Amino acid sequence: MGSSQKDDLVVGIDLGTTNSLVALVRDGKPVVLRDGAGERIFVPSIVSWRDDASVLVGAEARRRAPEAPRRTVHSIKRLMGKGLEDVTAEDRALLPYELSLADKKLVRVLVGERAVTPQEVSALILRELKTRAEAGLGREVKRAVITVPAYFDDAQRQATRDAGKIAGLDVLRIINEPTAASLAYGLGGKDGTIAVYDFGGGTFDISILRIQAGTFRVLSTNGDTHLGGDDLDRTLVELALSKLEEREKSLKVREDPRLLALLRDAAEKAKIELSSSERATLVLRDEKRGISLDLPLARAEYERAALPFVERSLSRCRRALEDAHVKVQDLDAVVLVGGVTRTPLVRAKVEELFKRKPHTDVDPDEVVALGAAVQADVLAGSGREVLLLDVTPLSLGMETMGGGVTKLIMRNSTIPTQATEDFSTFKDDQTLVEIHVLQGERELAKDCRSLAFFKLRIPPMPASVPRIHVTFLIDADGILRVHAIEERSGSEASIEVVPVHGLTQDEVDRIYLDSLDHALEDVKAHRLIDLRNESETVLRATEKSLREAGSSLSQDARRAIEAKMRELRASAATDDATAISAALEALNKTAEPLAEILLNRVAEAAVKGKRLEDVGASPEKTS
Amino acid sequence: MDHFAFFGLERRFDVDASELDRSYLELSRLLHPDRQVPMPGEGQTGSLAARRARALALSAAMNAAHATLGSPEKRAEYLLRLLGGKTADQDKRTPPGFLQEQLELREEVEEAKGAKDRPRLETRLRELESSRDERLERVRSLFARSPEKEALAELRVELNALKYVSNLEGEIRSALAAEGP
Numbered sequence: 001m002g003s004s005q006k007d008d009l010v011v012g013i014d015l016g017t018t019n020s021l022v023a024l025v026r027d028g029k030p031v032v033l034r035d036g037a038g039e040r041i042f043v044p045s046i047v048s049w050r051d052d053a054s055v056l057v058g059a060e061a062r063r064r065a066p067e068a069p070r071r072t073v074h075s076i077k078r079l080m081g082k083g084l085e086d087v088t089a090e091d092r093a094l095l096p097y098e099l100s101l102a103d104k105k106l107v108r109v110l111v112g113e114r115a116v117t118p119q120e121v122s123a124l125i126l127r128e129l130k131t132r133a134e135a136g137l138g139r140e141v142k143r144a145v146i147t148v149p150a151y152f153d154d155a156q157r158q159a160t161r162d163a164g165k166i167a168g169l170d171v172l173r174i175i176n177e178p179t180a181a182s183l184a185y186g187l188g189g190k191d192g193t194i195a196v197y198d199f200g201g202g203t204f205d206i207s208i209l210r211i212q213a214g215t216f217r218v219l220s221t222n223g224d225t226h227l228g229g230d231d232l233d234r235t236l237v238e239l240a241l242s243k244l245e246e247r248e249k250s251l252k253v254r255e256d257p258r259l260l261a262l263l264r265d266a267a268e269k270a271k272i273e274l275s276s277s278e279r280a281t282l283v284l285r286d287e288k289r290g291i292s293l294d295l296p297l298a299r300a301e302y303e304r305a306a307l308p309f310v311e312r313s314l315s316r317c318r319r320a321l322e323d324a325h326v327k328v329q330d331l332d333a334v335v336l337v338g339g340v341t342r343t344p345l346v347r348a349k350v351e352e353l354f355k356r357k358p359h360t361d362v363d364p365d366e367v368v369a370l371g372a373a374v375q376a377d378v379l380a381g382s383g384r385e386v387l388l389l390d391v392t393p394l395s396l397g398m399e400t401m402g403g404g405v406t407k408l409i410m411r412n413s414t415i416p417t418q419a420t421e422d423f424s425t426f427k428d429d430q431t432l433v434e435i436h437v438l439q440g441e442r443e444l445a446k447d448c449r450s451l452a453f454f455k456l457r458i459p460p461m462p463a464s465v466p467r468i469h470v471t472f473l474i475d476a477d478g479i480l481r482v483h484a485i486e487e488r489s490g491s492e493a494s495i496e497v498v499p500v501h502g503l504t505q506d507e508v509d510r511i512y513l514d515s516l517d518h519a520l521e522d523v524k525a526h527r528l529i530d531l532r533n534e535s536e537t538v539l540r541a542t543e544k545s546l547r548e549a550g551s552s553l554s555q556d557a558r559r560a561i562e563a564k565m566r567e568l569r570a571s572a573a574t575d576d577a578t579a580i581s582a583a584l585e586a587l588n589k590t591a592e593p594l595a596e597i598l599l600n601r602v603a604e605a606a607v608k609g610k611r612l613e614d615v616g617a618s619p620e621k622t623s
Numbered sequence: 624m625d626h627f628a629f630f631g632l633e634r635r636f637d638v639d640a641s642e643l644d645r646s647y648l649e650l651s652r653l654l655h656p657d658r659q660v661p662m663p664g665e666g667q668t669g670s671l672a673a674r675r676a677r678a679l680a681l682s683a684a685m686n687a688a689h690a691t692l693g694s695p696e697k698r699a700e701y702l703l704r705l706l707g708g709k710t711a712d713q714d715k716r717t718p719p720g721f722l723q724e725q726l727e728l729r730e731e732v733e734e735a736k737g738a739k740d741r742p743r744l745e746t747r748l749r750e751l752e753s754s755r756d757e758r759l760e761r762v763r764s765l766f767a768r769s770p771e772k773e774a775l776a777e778l779r780v781e782l783n784a785l786k787y788v789s790n791l792e793g794e795i796r797s798a799l800a801a802e803g804p
Binding site: 173318319378413476 | 648651652655656657658660661662679680682683684686687689690796797799800801
């Protein structure tokens with residue numbers, strides 16, 4: 001295991017609203033990674049805090065949700081990069097946990113006494129993926145490509161990158177989910193124009209791309225970061241609730257967080273059943289309280305309730321086609337991404353709009369992670385002839401006098417890109433110029449997303465004399481940097497925009513350090529990796545010694561060593577650090593006679609002036 | 624080096640779109656930050672980061688240049704500036720009667736949008752498209768006469784009008800796309 005090889009490992013991560021996955025390219029093909037126990041790493045994006053502040057992530061957290069609904073956080077992606085005023089009533093209805101009202105700029109989730117940022121919650125999910133991937137790979141994972149919805153704004157992208165940093169990952173690239181999906185889809189080498197319809201757990205994206213000799217060029221993208229499978233699930237829960245209230249008036253389900261959580265789970269199962277059959281039965285059971293209810297549901301009822309949400313996605317598709325100057329008949333394929341696209345209603349509506357059967361060969365749950373792994377492979381220097389040319393989903397500009405907006409970069413501009421604008425002061429002796437950076441399509445500043453304010457200090461001059469030159473630069477992650485200079489005086493200010501709704505670099509660093517202090521699991525995982533590496537070294541060295549000096553051992557001693565080697569191999573394949581450690585020790589002890597023989601040879605050789613290599617001793621000793 | 628030279632094109636209004644695209648993709652493969660990958664044994668080091676930073680600046684400039692040449696309106700603005708013509712801020716004139724016409728048209732479009740009158744919006748869109756094409760044709764012939772001073776002044780007036788026309792056209796398009804058939 002050379003050090004350069006270790007350095008080159010870059011994984012692809014799909015940090016989803018509902019589930020998160022990690023993938024890697026192996027032998028030229030992207031695969032979803034497995035953990036130490038050989039299980040596919042498919043982590044529900046759920047985090048639960050125990051009363052002692054220890055943390056559960058993934059399936060365990062989901063199992064705990066009914067017992068601890070207020071200490072269990074799901075769908076955190078909906079809150080990434082948001083301020084309190086951005087959290088819609090729809091979001092609130094979906095999220096049963098409490099939000100801290102202390103800081104209007106940055107949403108925090110209240111878990112008991114703690115107020116946790118969405119970045120930290122996401123970091124816990126990323127850390128779980130990282131740890132399990134490391135256990136499976138037997139080596140450290142330091143670098144990653146992480147996907148985000150194409151329609152994520154600057155603040156949401158930065159929040160995702162910060163979550164990666166807090167989890168101890170070097171995020172080499174943030175890429176858009178539909179673009180990643182196109183990469184996994186288009187690897188076969190088919191050229192053409194495709195639409196990627198990505199209905200995720202919490203967000204909807206549509207991208208139109210042109211694939212041409214390994215270049216994946218996004219022509220346009222559109223979406224809705226407040227539209228996802230969560231919304232469809234909620235319609236089903238609402239449907240079940242209204243039926244329940246009619247039938248069981250005594251049950252106050254709405255005021256009962258535990259029953260609500262159980263109902264959500266049951267609705268999820270019923271939804272899956274409704275994808276393949278016309279009717280399903282929602283089974284609500286609470287054994288602790290002797291509740292057992294069967295609710296019949298019909299697909300038609302569900303579809304009636306879900307239709308407005310699907311229509312919303314179609315309107316976004318039409319805009320994307322318009323912006324791309326592509327007609328439906330010019331498309332070569334429509335690719336479906338996200339679990340929601342298994343819903344028959346969604347498939348039928350997509351088919352109706354695009355006038356063709358959508359492509360369903362790729363697993364809609366895995367395709368984004370697989371595509372991220374391909375991009376990770378490219379950035380790691382595999383030499384794969386692939387180039388992604390993505391776009392910025394929303395226009396970027398500055399506030400002008402009177403609350404208007406000057407757009408510097410238009411939506412669907414290929415990134416990286418830059419634009420400049422010159423302006424001046426309107427008052428004499430003005431020494432402070434404030435630049436308000438905005439993102440969005442609306443004409444008035446108040447209707448756009450406020451990304452950042454920043455200030456440029458200049459020497460006093462008469463009005464209109466200063467020449468202020470502002471440059472916007474969007475990097476390949478879709479993240480904005482702004483630079484301003486007053487050309488007569490040379491006063492300069494340059495910032496990587498710290499979003500209004502984000503964390504500063506200092507905050508990210510502090511949280512990262514805090515998380516290191518508290519991350520017991522992380523320490524455990526590292527111990528596991530170290531033990532595995534040590535086992536591998538010891539096994540190799542023992543094998544070598546046996547080849548060189550095994551003949552000098554008794555038959556029994558040799559058999560005993562081989563047995564202990566088998567035991568170590570077996571325990572190194574598990575996640576049980578104690579067992580690995582014990583097996584290591586046992587092998588070292590059993591191999592002592594072998595080490596002794598080798599040592600004697602070394603001593604003899606030293607007397608005779610031979611070199612160590614000649615006697616089969618090597619720097620990798622067994623003890 | 625101007626944008627035309629950068630993509631290996633002649634400096635003139637008529638641009639071969641497929642030639643521009645071919646050149647753009649070829650250069651993207653060289654200049655995009657993602658194409659700056661570790662050399663054997665280099666790993667994710669400082670020198671790689673420095674190469675990526677340079678590539679970021681270059682490809683940002685290239686993408687902006689490509690967007691300018693790719694759109695006839697932006698290309699015309701850019702070429703006019705290269706030829707020493709005035710900017711829209713310096714000369715805001717429009718053809719006689721144009722603004723009044725636009726005002727009425729805009730009112731009608733707003734009304735049709737409010738009434739969700741799809742056929743009417745589609746008719747207006749087709750009219751605007753053909754008026755845009757006519758203006759672009761005039762722009763083309765004016766550029767053929769440049770660098771005559773009068774041609775540059777007339778170009779400014781045409782481009783100012785063209786901006787109004789494209790804006791309204793864009794608004795109708797997004798209204799139509801939002802509503803669906």
